[in-house]
Amino acid sequence: MNISEKDILHVIDTVLKIETEVKKQMVGQKELIRQVIICILAGGNALLEGVPGLGKTRLVNTLGQVMGLKFSRIQFTPDLMPADVVGTNIIIRDKSDSGMFKFQPGPVFSNIVLADEINRATPKTQSALLQAMQEKTVTVANTTYKLPQPFFVLATQNPIEMEGTYPLPEAQLDRFLFKLEVPFPTLEELEEIVTMTTGNIQLELQAVTDSEELLKIMEIVREIPVAKPVLDFALKLVMATHPETQYAPEIAKKYIRFGASPRGAQAIISTARIRAVLEGRYNVAFEDIHYVAYPALRHRLFLNFEGLSEGLTADTLISEILKESGK
Amino acid sequence: MNIKDIIRMLRPLRNRMYFNTGLFCLFACLSVAGAVTTILAYVSLWIPVPYLVLNILYIYIAFTVASIFISILAAPGIKSLIETADSLGLKERLITAWLLKNDNSEIARLQRQDTFNAVSKTDFKSIYPIRFPTKLAIVLAVLLVITSVSFLIPSHARRAAGKMEKLQQVVNEQIKNLEKVNEELKNNKELSEAELKKILDETTRLVEELKKAKTEEDALKALSRTENELKKLDKKEQLNKIGNALMMNDMTRALGEAINNDSLTDMKQALEKLMQQLEQEEISNEELAEMLEQVAEQTGNEEVSEELKQLAEKLLSDSKESQTGALNNLDEILSGMMQSQESSGLGQAMGQLSQAMQQAKSNISRISSRLPASNQNSSNSSEQSTGSGTGQQTAQESSKGGSNVPQGGQAAGSDQAAGEGLGAGKSPDGGGGGAGEGSTNEDAGYTGREKPGSGRKVGEGYEEKYEMLYDPDHLGGYTDPSYVSGHKQEGGTSNFTEVDNIPVQKGAILSYREVLPRYSKEAASYIEKTDIPAAMKEIVREYFKALE
Numbered sequence: 047m048n049i050s051e052k053d054i055l056h057v058i059d060t061v062l063k064i065e066t067e068v069k070k071q072m073v074g075q076k077e078l079i080r081q082v083i084i085c086i087l088a089g090g091n092a093l094l095e096g097v098p099g100l101g102k103t104r105l106v107n108t109l110g111q112v113m114g115l116k117f118s119r120i121q122f123t124p125d126l127m128p129a130d131v132v133g134t135n136i137i138i139r140d141k142s143d144s145g146m147f148k149f150q151p152g153p154v155f156s157n158i159v160l161a162d163e164i165n166r167a168t169p170k171t172q173s174a175l176l177q178a179m180q181e182k183t184v185t186v187a188n189t190t191y192k193l194p195q196p197f198f199v200l201a202t203q204n205p206i207e208m209e210g211t212y213p214l215p216e217a218q219l220d221r222f223l224f225k226l227e228v229p230f231p232t233l234e235e236l237e238e239i240v241t242m243t244t245g246n247i248q249l250e251l252q253a254v255t256d257s258e259e260l261l262k263i264m265e266i267v268r269e270i271p272v273a274k275p276v277l278d279f280a281l282k283l284v285m286a287t288h289p290e291t292q293y294a295p296e297i298a299k300k301y302i303r304f305g306a307s308p309r310g311a312q313a314i315i316s317t318a319r320i321r322a323v324l325e326g327r328y329n330v331a332f333e334d335i336h337y338v339a340y341p342a343l344r345h346r347l348f349l350n351f352e353g354l355s356e357g358l359t360a361d362t363l364i365s366e367i368l369k370e371s372g373k
Numbered sequence: 374m375n376i377k378d379i380i381r382m383l384r385p386l387r388n389r390m391y392f393n394t395g396l397f398c399l400f401a402c403l404s405v406a407g408a409v410t411t412i413l414a415y416v417s418l419w420i421p422v423p424y425l426v427l428n429i430l431y432i433y434i435a436f437t438v439a440s441i442f443i444s445i446l447a448a449p450g451i452k453s454l455i456e457t458a459d460s461l462g463l464k465e466r467l468i469t470a471w472l473l474k475n476d477n478s479e480i481a482r483l484q485r486q487d488t489f490n491a492v493s494k495t496d497f498k499s500i501y502p503i504r505f506p507t508k509l510a511i512v513l514a515v516l517l518v519i520t521s522v523s524f525l526i527p528s529h530a531r532r533a534a535g536k537m538e539k540l541q542q543v544v545n546e547q548i549k550n551l552e553k554v555n556e557e558l559k560n561n562k563e564l565s566e567a568e569l570k571k572i573l574d575e576t577t578r579l580v581e582e583l584k585k586a587k588t589e590e591d592a593l594k595a596l597s598r599t600e601n602e603l604k605k606l607d608k609k610e611q612l613n614k615i616g617n618a619l620m621m622n623d624m625t626r627a628l629g630e631a632i633n634n635d636s637l638t639d640m641k642q643a644l645e646k647l648m649q650q651l652e653q654e655e656i657s658n659e660e661l662a663e664m665l666e667q668v669a670e671q672t673g674n675e676e677v678s679e680e681l682k683q684l685a686e687k688l689l690s691d692s693k694e695s696q697t698g699a700l701n702n703l704d705e706i707l708s709g710m711m712q713s714q715e716s717s718g719l720g721q722a723m724g725q726l727s728q729a730m731q732q733a734k735s736n737i738s739r740i741s742s743r744l745p746a747s748n749q750n751s752s753n754s755s756e757q758s759t760g761s762g763t764g765q766q767t768a769q770e771s772s773k774g775g776s777n778v779p780q781g782g783q784a785a786g787s788d789q790a791a792g793e794g795l796g797a798g799k800s801p802d803g804g805g806g807g808a809g810e811g812s813t814n815e816d817a818g819y820t821g822r823e824k825p826g827s828g829r830k831v832g833e834g835y836e837e838k839y840e841m842l843y844d845p846d847h848l849g850g851y852t853d854p855s856y857v858s859g860h861k862q863e864g865g866t867s868n869f870t871e872v873d874n875i876p877v878q879k880g881a882i883l884s885y886r887e888v889l890p891r892y893s894k895e896a897a898s899y900i901e902k903t904d905i906p907a908a909m910k911e912i913v914r915e916y917f918k919a920l921e
Contacts, residue, residue, distance in 0.1 A: 051483055
């Protein structure tokens with residue numbers, strides 16, 4: 047693909063416009079917004095984790111509007127069935143009163159799917175999203191349906207309310223490109239949130255892009271070159287999360303049960319490219335890898351009992367591994 | 374826009390990296406040199422290291438040169454340059470551009486352009502300063518101070534090293550002289566091939582030994598050894614020895630005198646007379662054979678010695694003919710030696726070599742005297758021996774024996790003239806050697822005969838022959854004191870010691886090696902018994918130690 051400087055500038059401009067529009071509805075959370083956009087432009091799914099009321103749903107909703115994409119929301123509950131997500135065949139009677147099955151698409155047939163409180167649904171329902179997230183297709187009654195492009199799942203989950211929840215299995219977690227932690231707003235941000243949401247001011251959101259443009263942007267950013275040393279660094283970083291490898295530092299050997307899958311490496315490189323473009327560069331730098339390493343790897347590292355009992359988090363280990371890398 | 378343009382713009386950074394590397398290498402190497410020289414400086418306080426300052430200088434120069442080579446080899450490569458530039462905030466732009474240098478795609482071109490823009494905006498002078506290796510400089514300064522301090526510490530080894538330096542210089546000079554003489558000898562047509570070979574072998578060996586010599590003693594021993602070896606070639610010397618040995622006995626005195634006078638006719642007459650006496654049984658053949666055996670032992674030449682021993686055996690046979698034949702053979706041997714001495718150019722060669730070696734000995738033995746007083750090994754009494762004039766020494770000696778027997782005397786005294794010297798006492802017929810006040814261990818081997826009261830500079834005695842010494846039968850006995858006259862001048866001091874138990878009984882001329890242990894032992898026991906200054910005792914000990 048032949049890209050020009052103009053294309054790159056257009057990408058940056060579009061992202062800035064998206065951010066500006068989103069910020070009309072979202073107070074603070076600058077990094078979160080940027081990371082969600084990076085994840086979307088990389089064509090990945092994001093898992094947003096945070097306590098209730100931090101604006102996770104609002105963010106996803108706003109992004110759907112601003113990006114000019116078809117948006118749907120699925121509130122995950124324990125009684126939610128897979129068919130409620132992907133759709134089902136229903137009998138339709140024609141004029142001659144003969145019946146026939148017709149596929150009724152579920153909410154998953156959108157560009158952006160908000161899987162709200164995904165851990166509240168049963169694993170069966172959760173797994174209904176697996177194929178959609180990875181292959182961007184849905185199979186119902188032996189028929190495979192292609193999902194609209196682009197397709198993203200932005201799921202949210204509450205980390206503290208664990209009763210009656212079904213933690214996502216590792217296989218499903220791995221399908222998420224990023225796991226983003228939604229921080230609590232600062233005092234100033236909180237004040238702004240309260241002011242904005244309790245008054246009569248209604249800001250109109252504008253769609254600054256559309257699905258076609260987004261697909262083109264996604265294609266452009268994939269052209270950003272990654273130098274061999276940078277690629278090696280990313281790969282060694284992933285290898286370092288595996289305690290059995292020679293690249294693993296002592297802390298990884300001691301506290302990690304399982305390391306990141308190859309999807310982790312893919313996630314790092316694909317998102318680092320976008321981050322580089324957003325930083326105005328035509329190449330990926332070590333600092334891009336550092337930036338995306340946390341959201342790309344934190345849900346792919348599984349601590350052992352020792353690590354959990356010592357209160358370590360995946361982010362702590364990632365920090366240590368990055369420090370050990372010396373870059 | 375290509376990668377070369379970008380790399381060209383990195384030149385200021387490259388120069389700075391180069392300079393920093395060079396500076397670091399230099400200080401690192403100098404610090405290592407500092408550590409090495411510090412160790413060397415302190416080791417030299419215990420172990421003599423000649424040319425220490427020069428060696429230290431060489432070490433610093435060597436490490437400086439090494440640092441230059443290392444710096445050249447450690448010139449920043451393109452990869453290292455790129456990595457450094459990237460680490461300075463260019464965020465992997467350069468490494469990417471370098472890897473995409475052959476890529477002509479639009480994105481690669483854009484990336485290169487972006488890199489070029491970023492590099493051109495970067496001021497490497499401000500973000501990559503010249504880094505002076507302060508820590509290494511401090512280490513170097515500290516090491517230099519520590520090394521310098523070592524020079525303030527007085528050390529015996531340092532003084533010894535000073536001597537070794539001097540010795541080396543002198544030895545080198547003497548080696549050159551010897552080589553010059555060797556060259557001249559090679560052109561000497563009168564020398565036979567065998568003689569020349571022997572001389573060259575010996576001088577080559579001498580040169581090797583001189584090079585290896587660590588002390589003056591080593592050098593002097595090497596010279597003496599060579600001299601002795603060369604003397605074996607010297608027919609005149611051999612004849613002299615034979616003549617001297619024959620002169621010891623009344624029976625063969627005439628023969629000895631004839632040999633010493635180089636008179637072939639007299640020698641033949643003396644032998645004829647001996648034959649007649651033998652025939653008429655005026656002298657016994659056993660006595661003559663015994664005499665010849667003694668002569669054989671003192672010739673110093675194995676070949677001649679063997680022949681003389683065989684003659685002695687023949688003389689012991691009952692047959693008169695065999696006895697006469699033996700004397701005829703002796704006539705042939707002596708005549709042959711006298712004739713070959715006259716015809717050969719060996720004498721001239723020996724003279725040259727002897728002169729060269731004497732000069733070498735003299736120069737080597739003067740080494741200590743050339744050094745500053747503080748460098749001298751002996752704590753002699755030069756301080757009290759100030760002033761000028763000839764020394765007056767008093768020596769006590771006991772004298773016994775006939776007038777034809779060389780007498781030995783020992784004296785202790787101080788030489789006023791030089792403040793250091795050897796006091797020598799002399800009995801009317803003999804020579805005496807002894808360590809006087811201010812003498813040093815360089816007097817080793819000195820047995821030269823001194824004139825009464827004559828002072829001698831340190832080391833002069835090496836020039837004398839010391840192979841043969843008078844050997845008294847025993848030391849001890851009562852003797853009358855003898856006084857060696859001297860002239861005392863103003864400003865000088867002198868002292869004398871009355872020496873008891875001096876060895877003056879009838880003895881024989883023996884190799885000094887045989888005499889030395891007895892002298893040494895007696896001297897050691899004497900100095901312990903006598904009330905003399907400790908420094909003097911040390912001088913005596915050093916004297917004998919050196920002789921050994």
